[in-house]
Amino acid sequence: MEKRKNDSKIWRRVCGLLLAYKKYFPGIFICLVCTSFMTFLQPLVIRRITDQGMVAKDMECILIFSGVLVGISVIVQVTEVIQTRLFSNIHNGLTFSLYREAYWKMDTLNIGYYDEKGSAEIANTIGSDISNVASVADQITTFSISSILQIVGGIVGLSILDWKLALMITLLIPVKFLVVLYFSRKKNLAFERLIENNRVFFGWLGDCINGIREMKLWDLFRIKNADFEKLQGKMMDSYRENMMLDEYRTFSVSMLDALMNAALYISGGLLIVRGEFTIGGAFAFMTYSAYVVNPITFLINIKYYFAQIKPSAKRFFEFLEQPEEGGEHAGSLSRFDKDAEVPVLELKDVIFGYKEGTPILSGVNLTVQRGDRIAVIGENGSGKSTLLDLILGFYHPEKGEIKFWGIPTENLEPKIIRNRIAVVSQKPYLFQGTIEENVNIGGTASHEDVVDACIKSGAITFIEKLDDGFMQRAGQDGAKLSGGEKQKVAVARAILKKADILLLDEATSGFDRESDKVLMNLVCGELKDKTVIFITHRYEELEGVEMVYRLAEGRLELMEGEI
Structure with a gap:
């Protein structure tokens, strides 16, 4: 019962997504009605051509109704072109909206989600799930609606020609329904296994790619080959299972259709021999039978097709419901008074651990005033x-409080905090683009400002030596640059941000002594009004720092006269 409720909830959400494009529904419905009416007329026109034209040898009748057939075909094709255009608009809009939801969800997701899952797994999961969910707006939905109209027209046509044969055809429907229902249930479970095996494999593969240096250094391709073959084997088994279920279903339905067609030919032939049916009437009856049987087969199979969509929809909606940054801590204040006469940053009795009962920080206290230059040192x-x-x-204390400009972080949106902070880390990430684009990451600075920031950070020394200068492509995560060059780009990026607080997290680990000196002159000179916090384990980086704190055994202590 609970599973049925969850399934119903999933489909309601999918339908809710489609309702956003209801402006296209009237046009699609008109197209479907027009197509169904035209196809309803075709067997009757063919009967006229056969009985009153060919059998009666009336050439004029043949020419007139052949022209009518051509006209019907033209109307049907034009209508289907319009219908396809409307459905492509729905499909594209739905796909875009799903990707947009996923994109902005990534902005608010808890950072722990990214720590747990690799980039390859996340990208593959989002891509495949959106593709499957968006397929609900493909031609399958069109065929579903047109099939219902076609069945109605087919039943009307059959009843006009011979109600007894019409009754015989309807008796086949429950049998086909039971066959397809059996396979759809199996397909649902099999497709869930396929999705899960794909997720596990791509997560494993992403882990290998992220650790490619270690994979090569330790000859791990050979060692991990057994894992590769095992995971690939599971994927192939799942794929084979899904393919064979498709084939078994097709075989069963085709055999039922073959038996029905044989029965119709025998019954129709018998009626013609008795003189109760014309040849044209028999052709019309067979056509109307196809109008009923084929769409019914498709409609019954809808459950089978949707069995492939449901697991993806479920997983995608679960992704959208993942805990967001801040959770119950997320505040609503979007700004604060940075000129207030209060500490810029204040930590009071902060306790935190990634696992319950194993704190990494135990009662940390720290007060940072505007313009302070402090350092936090500690072992790895x-x-x-x-x-x-x-x-x-990115995380919130289990106990204690963190304040910015006197306001607790639980009352502030995370973005407003980060907008006031510029961070330079030990391993800054560079996006695929030019060096200028990676410095001017916000896209609001002029080229002159970018050049000025690079001069101050020392990045200009290597940029001027590049063939394309600022237009040089950085490569994947700055693959074309050295570690020190990437850090200089990151420092220039931080300068352009013009934030109130500058956090340097092992930011000069790739610098030589001259570059170290340039950065310290910058911090003590032009950036003297900024609040600067060094996170480091290198004592030689502490020149110009006013206060030094040591982090050890989860506690932060001010060092006086020890450096």
Whole structure:
């Protein structure tokens, strides 16, 4: 019962998505009615041509009604062109809206979701699920509506010609329904297994790609080959299972259709021999029979087709319902007074751990005033990156409080916090684009501002040596640049942001001594009014820093006279 309720909820949401394009429905309905009426007329026209034209040898009748047939075909084809155009608008609109929902959902998703799943798995899941869900707006839906109208027309036509034969055809419908229902249930389970096996494989493959250096250094392609073959084997088994279910269903339905056609030919032939049916009437009857049987086969199969859509729809909606950044902490304030005479940043008794009962930070306290230049040092694994993630609002304290300009973070939107902070990390990410695009990541600065920022960060020294200068493509994650060059681009990016707080997270790990000096001169000179926080384990980076805190065993302590 619970499963049926969940299925019903999924289909209601899918229908709700389609209702956004209801302006196209009247046009599609008119096209469907027109097509159905034209196809209803065709058997009657053919009967006229056969009985009153060919049998009676009336050439004029043949010419007139042949022209009528051509006219009907033209109307049908033109109508279907219009109908296809309308449905393509719905399909494209639905696909775009689903991708847009997924795109903006990614903006609000908890950062832990990305830590848990790889980029390849997320991209593949979103792409395949949206493709399957959007297929509900493909021709399948068109055929569903036109099939109903065609069946109505077929039954009317059959009843006009011979109600007894019409009754015989309708008796076949329950049998076909039971056959397709059996296979649709099996298909639903098989397709869910196929989706899950695909998800697992692409997650594994994405993990290998992300760790490609280790894969090569440790000869892991050979070692992981057994995992590859096992996961691929599961995918192939699932694919084979789905393909064979399709074939078994087709075989069963085709055999039922063959038996029905044989019965119709025998019955129709018997009526013609007895003189109770004309040849044209028999042709018309066979055509109307196809109007009933073929659409019914398709309509019954709709459940089978939708069995492939439901797992994707379920998974996509679950993705949209993933916990969002902040969760119950998300505030509604979108701005604050940065000129207020209060600390820029304040942490009070902050406790946090990724797993319950194993805190990484235990009662951290920190007060940062406007214009302060402080450093947080600590060994690798001491919790420096965790502290940074808390400040940036990616995670929230289990206990304690974090304030910006005197306002608790739970009362602030995460975006407003990050808009006031520029971050330069040890491994900054560069997008596929030019160096200028990666510096001017917000797209609002002029070329002159970009050049000025690169001069200040020291990036200009290597950019001027490139063949294409600022138009040089950075490659995937800055693959064409060294680690130090990427960090200089990131520093220039941070300068352009003109944020109130500058966070440098091991930001000079790829710098030489000269580049270190350039950055410190920048921090102590032009950026002296900014609030700067260094996260580092290198003591040589502390020149010009006013206060130094050591993070050890989950606690933050001010170091006095120890450097």
